[in-house]
Amino acid sequence: MKEIARHSVIAFLAVLALASCGKAPQPPTASQPATPTPAPTQAAEPAGDPDKNLNIFCWSEYIPQAIVDAFTKETGIKVSVETYASNEEMLAKLFAGGGTYDLIQPSEYVIEGLIKENMLTPIDRQAIPNMKNIAPEFTSMSFDPGNKYSIPYMAGTVGIVVNTELVQDDIKTYNDVFQEKFSKNIVVLDDAREIVSWGFESMGIPINEVSDENLEKVRPVLEKWLPLVKVFDSDSPKTALLNGDVALGVVWAGEGAILLNEDKKFKWVVPAEGAHLFVDSLAIPKSAKHVKNAELFINFILRPDISAKVSEAFPYLNPNVAARELLTPAQRNNPASFPTADQLANMQTFKDIGEQATKIDELVTSLKAQ
Amino acid sequence: MAAGTTATSLQTGAAFRRRPGFPAWLVLTPLLVWLILFVIVPTVVLIVLSLGEQKGLGTIHFTFTLKNYARAFDWTWLKVLLISVNYALLTTIICTIVGYPAAYFIGRSSERMRNILLTLVMIPFWTSFLIRTYAWITILSKEGLLNAFLVSAKIIPEPIGILYTPFASVLGLVYNYLPFMILPIYTSVERLDNALIEAAYDLGAGPLRAFSQVIIPLTQPGIVAGALLVFIPSIAMFAITNLMGGGDPPTIGDVIHKQFTSGRNQPFGAALGCLLLLIFFFSLWVTRRQRAE
Numbered sequence: 001m002k003e004i005a006r007h008s009v010i011a012f013l014a015v016l017a018l019a020s021c022g023k024a025p026q027p028p029t030a031s032q033p034a035t036p037t038p039a040p041t042q043a044a045e046p047a048g049d050p051d052k053n054l055n056i057f058c059w060s061e062y063i064p065q066a067i068v069d070a071f072t073k074e075t076g077i078k079v080s081v082e083t084y085a086s087n088e089e090m091l092a093k094l095f096a097g098g099g100t101y102d103l104i105q106p107s108e109y110v111i112e113g114l115i116k117e118n119m120l121t122p123i124d125r126q127a128i129p130n131m132k133n134i135a136p137e138f139t140s141m142s143f144d145p146g147n148k149y150s151i152p153y154m155a156g157t158v159g160i161v162v163n164t165e166l167v168q169d170d171i172k173t174y175n176d177v178f179q180e181k182f183s184k185n186i187v188v189l190d191d192a193r194e195i196v197s198w199g200f201e202s203m204g205i206p207i208n209e210v211s212d213e214n215l216e217k218v219r220p221v222l223e224k225w226l227p228l229v230k231v232f233d234s235d236s237p238k239t240a241l242l243n244g245d246v247a248l249g250v251v252w253a254g255e256g257a258i259l260l261n262e263d264k265k266f267k268w269v270v271p272a273e274g275a276h277l278f279v280d281s282l283a284i285p286k287s288a289k290h291v292k293n294a295e296l297f298i299n300f301i302l303r304p305d306i307s308a309k310v311s312e313a314f315p316y317l318n319p320n321v322a323a324r325e326l327l328t329p330a331q332r333n334n335p336a337s338f339p340t341a342d343q344l345a346n347m348q349t350f351k352d353i354g355e356q357a358t359k360i361d362e363l364v365t366s367l368k369a370q
Numbered sequence: 371m372a373a374g375t376t377a378t379s380l381q382t383g384a385a386f387r388r389r390p391g392f393p394a395w396l397v398l399t400p401l402l403v404w405l406i407l408f409v410i411v412p413t414v415v416l417i418v419l420s421l422g423e424q425k426g427l428g429t430i431h432f433t434f435t436l437k438n439y440a441r442a443f444d445w446t447w448l449k450v451l452l453i454s455v456n457y458a459l460l461t462t463i464i465c466t467i468v469g470y471p472a473a474y475f476i477g478r479s480s481e482r483m484r485n486i487l488l489t490l491v492m493i494p495f496w497t498s499f500l501i502r503t504y505a506w507i508t509i510l511s512k513e514g515l516l517n518a519f520l521v522s523a524k525i526i527p528e529p530i531g532i533l534y535t536p537f538a539s540v541l542g543l544v545y546n547y548l549p550f551m552i553l554p555i556y557t558s559v560e561r562l563d564n565a566l567i568e569a570a571y572d573l574g575a576g577p578l579r580a581f582s583q584v585i586i587p588l589t590q591p592g593i594v595a596g597a598l599l600v601f602i603p604s605i606a607m608f609a610i611t612n613l614m615g616g617g618d619p620p621t622i623g624d625v626i627h628k629q630f631t632s633g634r635n636q637p638f639g640a641a642l643g644c645l646l647l648l649i650f651f652f653s654l655w656v657t658r659r660q661r662a663e
Contacts, residue, residue, distance in 0.1 A: 086520070088631040095428040113427040184531070190617050192632060231534050231616035240616070243511035245533055315522035353425060366446040368620050369453065 046365060048293040051175040054079045055290070057101040058299070059280065062154070063301075064313040064325040071300050077293050085235070094283060094285060095117070102288040103297060108279045109350040111150045112143040116352075119147040121284040127295040130302035137344070138319035143351075150281035151298050157339060157347060158194060158276050159237075160269040166247035173272045174202045177248050179226040187240040187249040190232035192364035193350065193357065194276065195222065198250065201273040208351040215356075215363055226367045241266070256336035257315035268336040270343045277347035278317075311337075384457035396561035413647070420640035436486060436515030447625065447642065453623040456651075457536075457611070458604035461543040462551075465600045466593065468544070474585075474590070476552070488556070491549050500547060503613050506545070508613070510538055539554075539615030540594025543604050552594035594657045602650050622646060 034272060052075075056063070060083035082101075084090040087110045093099065106114060114120050127130065128151060131139075134367040138152045162171050166185075171177060179184060188195060197207040199218040231240045237251040238259050242280050249256075283299070284294045293360065300306060307323035315337045318324055339347070353360075389400070420439070422432045441447075458611035475489045494502060509515045510533040532538060566588065570580040584592075608623035617624060622642065629639025 018436075087632045088634055091428040092630065092636065095430075110427070117427055187616075190612075192628075229618060230531075232618055233612070233616065239507065240511075240534065243507070243533070244513045244529070245511050245531060352427070355424075355634070357632070357634040358638070361628060361635070362446060365450065365620055365625055365628075368618060369446065369449045 004171070012214075015187050028191070048075065048077055048296045049290045051288055051290060052077045054103065054293040054297060055101050056081045056103045056105075057093070058103070058105040059247060060085055061198060061278070062105065064310060067301065067306055067309055070306070071297060074300070075293075075296060077296065077320070079297070097287075100289070101285055102290040103294040105153060105280055106150075106283060108141065108143040108281070108348070109352045111281055111283060113352040114283070115144060115149055115191055118370055119286050121286055121291055122148050123151060123284060123298070124295055127292070128299045128302065129369055130299050131305070133302055133304060133320045133322040135321045138279065141349070143279075143349070149301070150283045152279055152281050152319045154310070154314070154316040155277060155279045155319055156258065157270065158189065158198075158250065159175060159253055159256060159280070159336065160271060161249040161251055161256045161259055161336075162267040162269060163241060163244075163265055164267045165231055165266050166244075171191055171248070171267075171269055174250070174290075175200045178228055179252060180228070182248055183228045184230040185247045186229050186248045187231040187233060187237045187251065189237060189251060190228050190234045192360045193353075195226075195364055196249075196360050197276050197350075198271075199225070201271065201275070204273070207276060207348050208353065210353045210356040210360065212359065215359060219363065219367075222364070222367050223289045224368070226364070232368070252316075253336045253339075254316040257334045260334055260336055261315070261330075270335075270339055270346075274346045274348060275343075277344070277349050379638050389405075416640045416643050416647075419637055420644050422637040422640075424635050424637055427561075428634070428636075432626060439645075442641050442645055447622075450620055451622050451645075452580065453619050457540060457543065458601050459619065460540055460590060461547060461604045461645045462601045463595050464540070464544050465548050465551040466495050466597065469548055469596065470555055470593070473552045473555035474559050474589075477556050477562070486561075491552055494551065497651040498612075502546070503542060503610055506538075506542060506614055510541075534616030534618070536615060539611045542610040542614040543607065546610060547600040547604060550599040554599065555589060555592040558589035562588055590643065591661065594661060598653065598657055601653060605649065611636060 054077050056068075056079060063081070065081075068081060071077065072079055084093070087107050090104060090106065091110065094104070097196065111120075122230040125147075131147070131151060134152055138155060140146055141152075144150045159225045160171055160174075160177055167182070169176065196210070196215070200207045200209075200214065202221065203218060205214050205217070230246050232235070233240065236255070237249055238255045240246045241249050241251075241259055242262065242330060253268075256266075256268050260268055280317060282298050284291055288294060301310070302320060304320065304322035304326055307320040310333065311318045311323060311327055315331065315334060317337055317339070324338075409502045411645075418432065419430065421434045421436070422429050422430045423435060438515065476484055476491075479487060507514070508618060510532070511517070512531060514533070516532065520526045562585065566584055567580055570584045575583065598640070606623040606626075608621050608627055611621045612624060613619065626639045626642050626646070629635045
């Protein structure tokens with residue numbers, strides 16, 4: 001989600017390391033330096049593949065490097081991490097026949113599609129005892145009944161952030177945000193499907209009914225909304241809010257949670273019309289070569305202490321109940337990270353909409369360029 | 371290729387048409403391999419992709435349809451292209467106006483001074499371009515350095531929005547591409563024959579006339595090369611316009627990028643990319659023709 005930010009940080013470190021030798025800094029490959037330690041320190045617990053390698057393809061800014069290091073230390077499995085900034089980017093590489101990924105991290109609607117196209121390996125549930133830590137409302141969800149192919153990693157929502165120093169109004173709904181008086185004072189995700197789903201929610205249309213007719217219905221609403229937006233940014237929408245360049249935002253809950261931690265002036269609002277809930281899961285592609293190692297990693301990351309560390313770094317909605325207990329009260333009570341049960345009940349997940357994605361993109365682009 | 375026949379053709383060739391021999395090909399090989407791998411092959415892939423259709427999650431069917439091109443001429447996309455061309459033109463013009471005097475001054479300085487100045491032009495480029503762009507964000511934002519300075523100096527009563535405007539986009543583009551304008555013009559200025567300028571003065575031209583009728587035409591190759599080097603990359607640039615301009619209005623580079631990701635339509639993105647290539651060839655052709663005249 002924050003690819004640019006991540007690259008810049010890596011590039012910055014590289015620049016420091018190179019100390020202005022005048023060459024363009026190259027992002028270091030994410031893989032570990034090949035530690036020649038052959039045998040893991042402990043007598044191997046649940047054995048992985050004989051080949052001690054694991055290739056993870058995950059969202060940027062989602063799995064802390066410290067956790068990957070801890071896994072390598074514990075199991076002796078060398079992990080290489082490659083990241084993507086959108087589900088579709090991951091799909092493009094997967095379909096191009098990379099074939100080298102052992103673990104991917106798709107969102108719910110993509111899992112649905114991948115299962116349909118028979119591109120995932122069933123996960124051996126015996127190898128994942130820590131599955132018991134996952135809250136029941138996140139198991140066996142509609143996109144993968146019985147969790148045959150996917151194990152939930154993190155969930156989150158999209159909601160409204162208000163800078164209460166600049167906006168005194170009581171913001172409750174999307175329509176409250178997109179008002180003429182807040183013109184050029186708003187940051188939103190640069191994501192056509194998200195934007196259209198907000199329009200749908202404000203009109204009471206279910207967010208997965210992306211028919212041509214519904215897109216025509218939502219057009220006049222978005223036609224009014226989009227010119228009011230100052231910044232379109234999916235990578236780091238918090239920047240514009242933090243710098244005071246905008247007063248309102250419709251952003252990822254993870255970003256919202258960070259803002260709330262940063263400054264008390266920010267308020268998190270779950271839109272009254274309902275919101276989009278996303279669930280990112282871990283899954284093993286059919287072409288994976290290290291299935292056992294991938295399962296080891298899934299089980300490792302579901303361990304409460306490890307999962308709590310993920311939450312600390314990236315405060316999304318952690319479906320791991322045992323990990324939640326290890327969080328500080330402040331983290332646990334962050335309204336952006338953890339919506340109430342009522343709010344959760346009012347949320348919808350995305351379903352695969354196939355080629356309608358193209359029409360959504362065209363609609364939003366044309367309205368942005370008006 | 372024709373290593374064996376080269377010698378004979380050299381002996382018998384009436385005209386002095388020297389064909390490259392084996393050593394020449396050997397020296398050229400790295401370049402040729404580079405061109406084939408990173409220019410020819412990607413272009414062919416792009417063209418083939420632009421004739422396909424994307425189905426389902428991401429499978430591409432090569433149906434050899436032209437409908438992607440038909441769609442590309444819809445007003446939605448043409449408008450985005452126009453916006454990008456506008457940005458690029460504006461950037462090129464500002465770069466020329468700012469860059470020419472700088473390049474002229476550097477080219478006319480003493481050799482020691484010249485080296486120092488040239489190094490100063492390049493120093494920012496020792497840092498990654500994303501870091502430089504992020505630096506601009508901290509300077510231009512509402513709680514940034516520039517606003518803090520202007521407010522404390524009582525020039526403006528309260529912070530103004532500079533970041534996330536078209537102005538910020540163009541500023542970012544100019545800042546990043548200015549050296550590509552300065553360096554080619556500098557090379558032309560450096561080679562300028564002083565005798566010609568003196569001759570102009572001797573023949574009664576004032577400074578203005580000498581500049582517009584002698585110096586400018588003589589340094590024109592540098593200006594044209596600089597303009598191309600600025601114009602072409604600015605059209606497709608989307609990182610700067612997204613980070614500093616807030617992604618509003620969208621640019622063609624951004625739109626193409628989205629086709630390959632969330633828009634889930636790689637063939638259409640490829641078709642837009644091919645059209646962009648055509649624009650590049652067209653601008654090259656225009657400048658070459660100008661030079662020929």
